Amino acid sequence: MTNTVxxxxxxxxxxxxxxxxxxxxxxxxxxxxxxxxxxPIHSPSARTIDVKGKTVMPGLIDLHVHVIAVELNLSRxxxxxxxxxxxxxxxxxRGMLRRGFTTVRDAGGAxxxxxxxxxxxLAQGPRLFVSGRALSxxxxxxxxxxxxxxxxxxxxxxxxxVRVGALARVADGVDAxxxxxxxxxxxxxxxxxxxxxxxxxxxxxxxxxxxxSEDEIRAIVExxxxxxxxxxxHAYTAEAIARAVRCGVRTIEHGNLVDAPTAxxxxxxxxxxxxxxxxxxxxxxxxxxxxxxKESVAxxxxxxxxxxxxxEIYKAAGVKMGYGSDLLGESQRLQSxxxxxxxxxxxxxxxxxxxxxxxxxxxxxxxxLGRLVPGAxxxxxxxxxxxxxxxxxxxxxxxxxxxxxxxxxVQFDELGTVH
Numbered sequence: 001m002t003n004t005v006x007x008x009x010x011x012x013x014x015x016x017x018x019x020x021x022x023x024x025x026x027x028x029x030x031x032x033x034x035x036x037x038x039x040p041i042h043s044p045s046a047r048t049i050d051v052k053g054k055t056v057m058p059g060l061i062d063l064h065v066h067v068i069a070v071e072l073n074l075s076r077x078x079x080x081x082x083x084x085x086x087x088x089x090x091x092x093x094r095g096m097l098r099r100g101f102t103t104v105r106d107a108g109g110a111x112x113x114x115x116x117x118x119x120x121x122l123a124q125g126p127r128l129f130v131s132g133r134a135l136s137x138x139x140x141x142x143x144x145x146x147x148x149x150x151x152x153x154x155x156x157x158x159x160x161x162v163r164v165g166a167l168a169r170v171a172d173g174v175d176a177x178x179x180x181x182x183x184x185x186x187x188x189x190x191x192x193x194x195x196x197x198x199x200x201x202x203x204x205x206x207x208x209x210x211x212x213s214e215d216e217i218r219a220i221v222e223x224x225x226x227x228x229x230x231x232x233x234h235a236y237t238a239e240a241i242a243r244a245v246r247c248g249v250r251t252i253e254h255g256n257l258v259d260a261p262t263a264x265x266x267x268x269x270x271x272x273x274x275x276x277x278x279x280x281x282x283x284x285x286x287x288x289x290x291x292x293x294k295e296s297v298a299x300x301x302x303x304x305x306x307x308x309x310x311x312e313i314y315k316a317a318g319v320k321m322g323y324g325s326d327l328l329g330e331s332q333r334l335q336s337x338x339x340x341x342x343x344x345x346x347x348x349x350x351x352x353x354x355x356x357x358x359x360x361x362x363x364x365x366x367x368x369l370g371r372l373v374p375g376a377x378x379x380x381x382x383x384x385x386x387x388x389x390x391x392x393x394x395x396x397x398x399x400x401x402x403x404x405x406x407x408x409x410v411q412f413d414e415l416g417t418v419h
Contacts, residue, residue, distance in 0.1 A: 003029060003030055003031070003408060004027070004028065004029045004043060004045050004046040004047065005027075005028040005029075005046055005047045005048075005049060005378075005405070005408070005410070006025065006026070006028070006043050006046040006047070006048045006049070007025065007026040007027075007049050007051050007056055007380070007382075008025050008040075008041075008048060008049070008050045008051065008052070009023055009025070009050055009051060009052035009053075010023075010025065010026060010051045010054070010055070010056035010382075011024070011051075011054065011055045011056065011386070012024040012026070012036070012056050012057075012372065013055050013056065013057035013058075013352070013383075013387060014371060014372070015058070015349070015352055015356040015357045015370065015371060016357065016371065018349060018388070019388065020055060020386060020388060021038070023038060024037065024056075025037050025038075025039070025040060025041045026056060026372055026380070027041050027043055027046065028378040028380070028405070028408050029043075029046075029408070030408065031377065031378055031407040031408035031409070032374075032375060032376065032377055032378055032407075032408065033372050033373060033374055033375065033376045033377075033378050034374060035374060036372060036373060036374060049403070049415060051382050051403075051415070054382050054383060054384060055382070055383040055384075055385065055386055055387065055393075056372070056380060056381070056382055056383075057352075057356075057372070057380075057381050057387065058356050058369070058370055058371055058376075058379055058381070059100060059101070059102030059103060059369075059379030059380060059381055059404070059405075059406065060099075060100045060101045060102065060103075060323070060355045060356065060381070060394070061101065061102070061103045061104070061105075061322075061323065061355050061356060061360060061363070061369060061370065062096070062101045062103075062104045062105070062126075062324060062325055062335065062355065062359075063104075063105045063107075063251070063274045063322040063323055063324045063359050063362055063363075064105065064107045064253055064274050064276050064322075064324030064325060064326045065096065065104045065105070065106055065107065065324075065325060065326070065327070065332075065335075066106065066107060066108060066109050066110075066167060066326065066327075066328060067089050067092065067093060067104075067106050067109060067114055067128070068085055068086075068089050068109040068110055068114075068164060068167070069109065069167065069327075069328040069329060069332070070085055070089060070092070070329055071328065071329045072283075072286075072287055072328045072329040072330065072331065073329075074167060074328065078166050082164040085164045086164055090123050090125075092332050093114075093118065093123055093124065093125025093126065094123075094124045094125055095332065095333065095335075095397065096126050096332075096335060097124060097125050097126050097406065097411055097412075098397060098398040098404065098411075098412055099335055099336050099396075099397060099398045099401070100336075100381045100383075100394065100398060100401045100404055101126050101335065102126050102127060102379035102381075102404070102405075102407075103126050103127040103128075103129070103359075103363070103365075103379065104127070104129070105128075105130075105131075105190075105191070105232075105362075105363065106128060106129065106130045106131055107131060107134070107193055107232065107234075107253060107324075107326065108131050108132075108133065108134030108167040108168055108193045109131075109133065109134075109166070109167040109168075110128065110130045110131075110132075111130055111132050111133075111187055111188060111189070112130060112132075112187060112188025112189075114128055114130060115128045115130055115188070124411065126406070127406065127407070129190040129191065129363055130188065130189055130190055131184070131190070131192060131193040132184035132185075132187055132188065132189035132192075133166065133168055133169040133184060134167055134168040134169070134193035134194065134195060134234070135168065135169060135171055135177060135180050135181070135184075135193065135194045135212075135220065136170050136171075136194075136211070137170065137171070137172055137195065137211055137212055137216075138170055168195065172216075173216070174215055174216055174219045177212070177219055177220050178219050178220075178223050181219075181223040181224060182223060185223075185224075185227050185229070189229075190229065191224070191229050191230055191231070191232055192220060192223075192224045192229065192230075192231045192232070193231075193232050193233075193234070193253075194211065194212060194217065194220055194231060194232075194233050194234070194249075195211045195212070195233075196210070196212060196217065196233040196234060196235040196240050196241075196243065196244040196249070197210060197211050197234065197235045197237055197240035197241075198211075198236070199234060199236070207236050207237070207257075208236070208237050208240075208257075210239075210243070211233075211234070211235070211240065214243060214246075214247055217231075217233075217243070217244060217247040217249065218247045218248065221247055221249065222248075225248070230249075230250035230251070231248070231249045231250060232249070232250065232252075232253055232274075233249040233251070233252055234253045234254060235252050235253065235254065235255060236254055236255065236256050236257045236303055237257045238257060238258050238259040238261075238262040239262075241255055241258055241262050241266070242262045242265055245265060245266050245269050245271040246265075246269070250271060250272065250362075251271065251272045251273070251274055251322065251362055252271060252272070252273045252274070253273075253274050253276065253324065253326075254274075254275065254276055254303070254324075254326070255273045255274075255275060255310060255314070256275070256280075256304075256306045256307050256310050257303065257306050257310070258273075258310050258313055258314065259313065260316070260317065263313045263314050263317035264317045266317065266319045267317045267318045267319050271319070272319070272320050272322055272358070272361075272362050273314055273319050273320075273321050274321070274322040274323070274324035274362075275307065275310060275311060275314075275321060275342075276324040276325060276326035276338070277307040277308065277311075277338060277341040277342065278325050278326075278327065278334055278335070278337045278338040278341055279325065279326040279327050279328070279331070280300055280303060280304035280307060281304070281334075281337070281341065282327055282328075282331035282334050283300045283328075283331075284300045284301070284304055286330070286331060287300065287331075307341075308341070308344055308345055311342065311345040311346060312345055315345070315346070315350075320358050321346075321350075321354050321358060322354055322355075322358050322362050323338060323351075323354040323355035323358075323359055324338070325338050336394055336396060337395060339351050339355075339394050340391065340392070340395060342354070343391050348387060348388050348389065348390065348391045349388055351391055352387055352388070352391070356369075356370040356371065357370040358370075377407050377408075378405060378406075378407055378408040379405065379406050379407065380403075380404075380405040381401050381403070381404055381405075382401065382402055382415065383400060383401050384400040384401075384402065385400055398412070402414040402415050
């Protein structure tokens with residue numbers, strides 16, 4: 001297949017513009033966008049795709065996925081065979097790409113080998129930014145031992161948390177967390193994920209519980225900064241969020257129970273939030289049927305209803321919101337429904353920005369992702385409909401996204417308009 005593709009007669013969606021730009025032409029060459037113009041572009045060697053009447057937009061970015069979360073019951077999957085977990089993750093990666101997510105940030109579990117598999121073409125999926133194993137304190141959100149288990153290794157790492165199916169590792173104390181960060185970065189992590197409060201899917205920690213001490217968080221942040229990267233933190237309550245951002249955490253994951261003063265603090269410190277509303281819908285509606293423990297199902301209600309209200313608080317304070325889904329197991333098919341839920345509070349343009357320009361900022365890729373401008377990576381979607389009017393055309397499994405291109409290579413093509 002030729003490396004040069006010309007999209008003609010597109011209605012171009014630029015997340016920085018309030019309306020579609022009609023009758024635009026986009027030339028892709030060598031994996032990047034070479035030219036964008038409202039005048040005809042001449043390229044005799046290009047594969048030409050006429051997209052008249054359709055929307056062309058940048059590929060979507062999901063900042064909170066779990067590639068290896070093949071089960072809703074995370075405690076159960078920790079004990080599954082490594083090869084089985086890995087093989088079950090492959091169709092999930094493909095599904096994300098088919099839904100138009102050309103880039104995802106794994107929030108705990110996937111390591112460098114998953115990036116290698118996608119980049120080499122062994123697995124079809126989105127571009128990956130991986131966190132390796134998330135860091136959790138003993139008894140925290142990443143400690144998946146049942147209360148009856150008491151098996152701990154000499155360095156404080158939970159012995160059951162070294163398998164492929166484990167999203168996290170346990171480390172306690174400043175020296176131990178420094179070493180854990182260094183190990184995850186040495187193994188290829190792009191950023192570091194920590195547990196700064198209790199959570200829903202874990203068995204023994206209340207949602208309102210604190211995670212790491214402030215000294216531990218500062219040590220983790222310092223180690224990440226020393227390698228030119230940042231820390232993302234799972235946190236629900238206002239107090240846990242405030243502690244994390246004061247210690248230098250860059251992105252807050254979930255953040256459902258925020259209050260106005262905390263949101264204002266986040267804005268002052270230029271911290272981002274990545275809400276994940278759709279996962280609570282999924283956990284509440286089908287979690288128990290897919291094996292989520294009853295104690296976890298009971299915890300969902302405490303954060304679910306606060307989710308939409310949190311969007312209003314963040315918006316009023318001027319906190320930038322990235323797109324996240326955080327779905328587990330069979331519920332990963334609902335990834336795009338996050339757009340539907342956000343549309344109750346945010347405009348379609350704001351929801352789309354969260355999955356394009358804002359997400360690109362979080363990744364430090366503003367010049368390369370999130371917009372279709374010269375020099376950007378050619379991550380391109382062709383969409384039936386206008387997402388700026390109705391995000392419904394982005395929902396489902398890509399039924400209204402007939403073409404997906406990642407870095408100049410067409411991954412899915414149902415247009416049949418090649419000349």
